[in-house]
Amino acid sequence: MSQHPLPLPEGVVCALIGAPGSGKSTFAARFPSTWCLNLDTYRALAADTEADQSAAPVAVDVQKLLLDARLSRGLRAVIDSTNLEPAVRAGLLARARRWNRPTVAVLFDVPxxxxxARNGDRTRVVAPRVVADLHHLLPTTEQLTAEGFGTVYRISDRTTDV
Incomplete structure (x- = not known):
């Protein structure tokens, strides 16, 4: 098992938040694989490709099912998705509240x-316009705290807080 990049309490919902190519999946790979819930994986399982956005509703349902299964057992869950939309984060926070579990946000504040540049080197390149649009949705650490995350970490190429 690899060294964990953060001290995560038992039963935590840890949301990785950032645009495609910001380093979320690389970061998540440092945790045990059983902790990580990834929409790309579930889209690929449903449609033979993680790029098929039509499989997103099924992927979201699978993620919710697995998140509830882990939280009901007091197990850690690292949500490796963009998590850039406030409604998505609100849903994660609501599930954590339902199971009375702690929450952590890891904000990938990367230029x-x-x-x-990283996106261009990936196996599955996301359209640069989509990446730019998603990057503009990046919340602040203060916003994440106001939404209800118990702990917020910020990762950036300029300075690293984690």
Missing amino acids: LGTIL
């Missing part, structure tokens, strides 16, 4: 130029 757009860095993300676009």
